[in-house]
Amino acid sequence: MKTNTTTIKEIAILLGISTSTVSRALRGLPDIKPETRNAVARVAQELDYQPNQLAKNLVKSSTKTIGVVVPELNFYFFSSVLISIEEAALQAGYSVIICQTHESYLREVNQIENLVNSRVEGLIISLARDTTHYGHIEKLIRKKIPVVLFDRHSEELNISKVIVDNIKAAFEATEHLIQRGCKRLACLAGPLNLLISNERVQGFKNALEKYNLPFYPEYVSHGDFSKEHSMLQAFNLMNLPNPPDGILTISDRIGFAALHALKQRGIKVPEEIAMVSFNNEPFCNYFTPSVSSISQPIQEMGKEAVNLLLKQIENESPIPETIMLKTQLVVRESSMRKVEEN
Amino acid sequence: MKTNTTTIKEIAILLGISTSTVSRALRGLPDIKPETRNAVARVAQELDYQPNQLAKNLVKSSTKTIGVVVPELNFYFFSSVLISIEEAALQAGYSVIICQTHESYLREVNQIENLVNSRVEGLIISLARDTTHYGHIEKLIRKKIPVVLFDRHSEELNISKVIVDNIKAAFEATEHLIQRGCKRLACLAGPLNLLISNERVQGFKNALEKYNLPFYPEYVSHGDFSKEHSMLQAFNLMNLPNPPDGILTISDRIGFAALHALKQRGIKVPEEIAMVSFNNEPFCNYFTPSVSSISQPIQEMGKEAVNLLLKQIENESPIPETIMLKTQLVVRESSMRKVEEN
């Protein structure tokens, strides 16, 4: 493909001056006579000159670009955080390149490698479901490439992250269910090796413990967030000899599917089974019954992730920092059982 | 920032050979002695050499990258098409850069300019809501940069596009409502200048005409897809002296909000008002009542868009091609009124 775009050299030849003068003129640097500056501007305009970003980046070895890697663009939570990341990055003069891993470890490794080869100045990553070892991330640290994790993090990695207190959030949600009179609590969790899922299960357990409620392993079931799997998880719970009267799901995706399953069985929510979910997606309002859910500070999360990253990029301060943001339980119909006074 | 990444030159110096030999060795080109090839490989491994993509792209003036511009990452439809676009691109050896415009014309112009400056080899674009003139797109054509539009297109632009037959789809949905006994039909549309919205309204009108039903302008209302606006649109319809008994909404986002509004008013769906919506998002199943909706071929859309783009990139065939894909009406509860036999 012949590149039919105009270059700085063409402008230079056309005006009989050197490329350096053109370069300086275009960028408004001093030491350029107004006339030549105007002439350059005019010709550039006429030829619709657009600087070649590749060449620019190469010589400055700075791309003013950050890479963002998420499991799935399709998830409301991720696409929303992405929006705030882009917003914050843009304000700081950075642009972002977005990649998805489809929850695959291999893709994650690949995407990150590509981003690094494209010389992004830093990475904001939410780990894939299948990621269980972290050599690729550690390599980034060794190479001193700024990284920030958000949401899907790992305890093994001592790097900057912005997360929420999943244990506490799940604890509060479970506590809320208990206070609404639930005695037999179940938890629909995500994949077994997913830290945030396990943290939420931990919070769930903690609440049971505090209120002296028994914990039965069969009341905690693991799935992959898919609709089919989540519904199955719900059906299995209902098929237990002594079905639960309260459910915590660690994601709205799971929650909606589970509620759908309950509805199919004709189970009344919240009367027979109460439920609280995670993420507080807009659809929580639309569901019948509306879904109680834990709201994550999506806006803030993106903003803080970018801040943390820029700090690393600009100050080269390699001290890992963890920002733990607050969640908020939004109570709606799905958990509002009438509590008998006594 | 000192670039502490290893370059081809360092390897060359370390081995006392030239950079060209290293380059050739690394890429498996012929005419390299096995020993030197191995030596190069070994050193590259040790130093964890990663090629600088910027330099590579510059010299080859080919980035193997396509840019995708969508209004909002947050919309299920767009994020899903993105997934299939990325999939198809990846298979063809291209990577994608994703940008969003937040429905703003200015951002669209900016994002496209950035992508072009970064030398993407082609663009797949879904126009922003606020885009009413197309100079920036025409400029791309003049510069012979391959472009494909999808979904949000424009009749003014004579370029490749992959769309659905919105008029027909809306016609069929409206026809379905009529066949379920609706007499007073309304349409909740999007912004006034949005082509796909207007096309759907046109299909709506066509159906009314065919079945000799009156068309009242006040039964067509325009909004911006937001929850608040959409609910307001629905309330306004219900406040009419003679409220509709059937509604077509041109997007699930509008549809869900409208249904929510109807529920708040205690209106029975589909008995009092039946409804069909557009996009067939997964939530359609979860809503109570479940929402009849027109399914768009999301997978295919992305795939075809990439195909059309690659055709332009590789063959340099500038003949614009329009691919019109089929939609499918998925009937669920929200439109299934009992029809009296006579």
Added chain:
DNA sequence: AATTTTCCCGCAAACGATTGCAGTAACTAT
């Protein structure tokens, strides 16, 4: 008038790769 200062501008190297062409050494054929 001579010197200094100011104002512009160009040369050439650099960023990190790729690539056409030329060149050297070893090997084969005569």
Added chain:
DNA sequence: ATAGTTACTGCAATCGTTTGCGGGAAAATT
């Protein structure tokens, strides 16, 4: 022994910018 291949490897240009340094002409100072 000489010429002709073959097998490698290096030189240097190139991609499109940026930038340090140096230099010449005009303007200002003495």
